[in-house]
Amino acid sequence: MAETFSFKLIAIDGKARRGVISMPRGEIRTPAFMPVGTGGTVKAMYMDQVRGVGADIILGNTYHLMLRPGAERVAKLGGLHEFARWPHPILTDSGGFQVMSLSKLRKLSEKGVTFHSHIDGAPYEMSPERSIEIQGLLDSNIQMQLDECTALPAKPTEIERAMELSLRWAERCKTAFGDQPGKAMFGIVQGGDSAVMRVRSAQALKAMDLKGYALGGLAVGEPQSVMLEMLDITCPELPADRPRYLMGVGTPDDILKSVARGIDMFDCVMPTRAGRHGLAYTRRGKINLRNARHADDPRPLDEESDCPAARDYSRAYLHHLVRSQESLGAMLLSWNNLSYYQKLMQDIRAAIEAKAFEARAAEISEGWARGDI
Ligand SMILES: CNc1nc2c(CCNCC3CCCC3)c3nc(N)[nH]c(=O)c3cc2[nH]1
Numbered sequence: 001m002a003e004t005f006s007f008k009l010i011a012i013d014g015k016a017r018r019g020v021i022s023m024p025r026g027e028i029r030t031p032a033f034m035p036v037g038t039g040g041t042v043k044a045m046y047m048d049q050v051r052g053v054g055a056d057i058i059l060g061n062t063y064h065l066m067l068r069p070g071a072e073r074v075a076k077l078g079g080l081h082e083f084a085r086w087p088h089p090i091l092t093d094s095g096g097f098q099v100m101s102l103s104k105l106r107k108l109s110e111k112g113v114t115f116h117s118h119i120d121g122a123p124y125e126m127s128p129e130r131s132i133e134i135q136g137l138l139d140s141n142i143q144m145q146l147d148e149c150t151a152l153p154a155k156p157t158e159i160e161r162a163m164e165l166s167l168r169w170a171e172r173c174k175t176a177f178g179d180q181p182g183k184a185m186f187g188i189v190q191g192g193d194s195a196v197m198r199v200r201s202a203q204a205l206k207a208m209d210l211k212g213y214a215l216g217g218l219a220v221g222e223p224q225s226v227m228l229e230m231l232d233i234t235c236p237e238l239p240a241d242r243p244r245y246l247m248g249v250g251t252p253d254d255i256l257k258s259v260a261r262g263i264d265m266f267d268c269v270m271p272t273r274a275g276r277h278g279l280a281y282t283r284r285g286k287i288n289l290r291n292a293r294h295a296d297d298p299r300p301l302d303e304e305s306d307c308p309a310a311r312d313y314s315r316a317y318l319h320h321l322v323r324s325q326e327s328l329g330a331m332l333l334s335w336n337n338l339s340y341y342q343k344l345m346q347d348i349r350a351a352i353e354a355k356a357f358e359a360r361a362a363e364i365s366e367g368w369a370r371g372d373i
Helices: 047-052 062-067 071-076 080-084 096-102 128-137 156-177 195-207 224-237 252-259 270-276 315-323 327-353 357-370
Strands: 006-013 016-023 026-030 032-034 058-061 090-093 104-108 113-116 123-126 142-144 184-189 212-215 244-246 265-267 279-282 285-288
Touching: 006 327, 016 327, 026 032, 026 327, 032 327, 047 327, 058 062, 062 071, 062 090, 062 096, 062 123, 062 128, 071 128, 080 090, 090 096, 096 104, 096 113, 123 128, 128 142, 128 156, 156 184, 156 195, 184 195, 195 212, 195 224, 212 224, 224 252, 252 327, 252 357, 270 279, 270 327, 279 327, 285 357, 315 327, 327 357
Parallel strands: 032 265, 058 090, 090 142, 142 184, 184 212, 212 244, 244 265
Antiparallel strands: 006 016, 016 026, 104 113, 113 123, 279 285
16 A cells, blocks of 8 residues: 555556556556446445456545535545445545536536535535535545536637636645645546647646646537547646546447547446446447347356356346346346446556557457447
């Protein structure tokens, strides 16, 4: 265990990077996929299973946890690691993105954002300082700055306003965070789909000498080509020796293409949310187990997988569970999907070390294209 936060690059293949983040709570192998644990739980999974499929870090959700059960309550109970029995690193988002997408009657100003809880309508205020305070109360190991994510498409003046506000909030978060050796506060690059704004945001955040950098304002409905273009423009402006986190991404294809452009960390609700809706990720693409064609199929999802959910249950049984809305359906498919995503990241890390990333990425994509699932 390291006393401080450090990022080491182990291998580089083109722009793809294999690295490791060392922190007191443990190490994070990159490129990393971080399962989303919104209310202090990775839905339908035991934390032992989450660890068992190979996750080194999970996400907590400042917005949800501050509303229920409350950040001060979690702190009194020993912090999120104790509360949720996850002893490894936790990254928390700052809450701004969730406020704008979930809460009611929200008002944004220089000071921060005021809003009413989507749960009981109670009024709240989230300033950069309060967001960092809440993430501290949760004992989060990697804390995100409070930012404003611009929905796309947006007018250039709107993109510039939100990007500049986010930079001022980054400074305030850096001041509020202070110096916490074993923890990190990441800045978030904004700038919408504007190359000029992205470069300005990245350069200003680089000057703040932060421990890590997220790319925000993407995966908000823009075409994949636009997202990838923003990566091509932004990554070269960021310091090579700090981790880069692409927020909210994504599908396996998004991940392969983003690793190829220099991204180290990902988070996405897809594998767990899709699992709860009967969708299974496999080496040969996605399977919708609600579909009647699986009703008599005795084959498992993937006989070669080392995950019991993929290897020991027939598609007919999974189809039955999903159709009957049995909890075990969501549990087994979430397990399968997270296992698939972690296996994908393991493949990616090994391929970069072997300087064979491009070829391996092509093989993985062919597997999906082949279908016959
Ligand atoms: C899905 N697409 C997407 N997600 C974005 C997210 C959220 C990432 N996921 C966080 C977890 C989800 C629940 C608990 C934490 C973004 N977050 C911030 N702060 N800023 C963005 O520009 C930002 C942009 C994002 N785009």
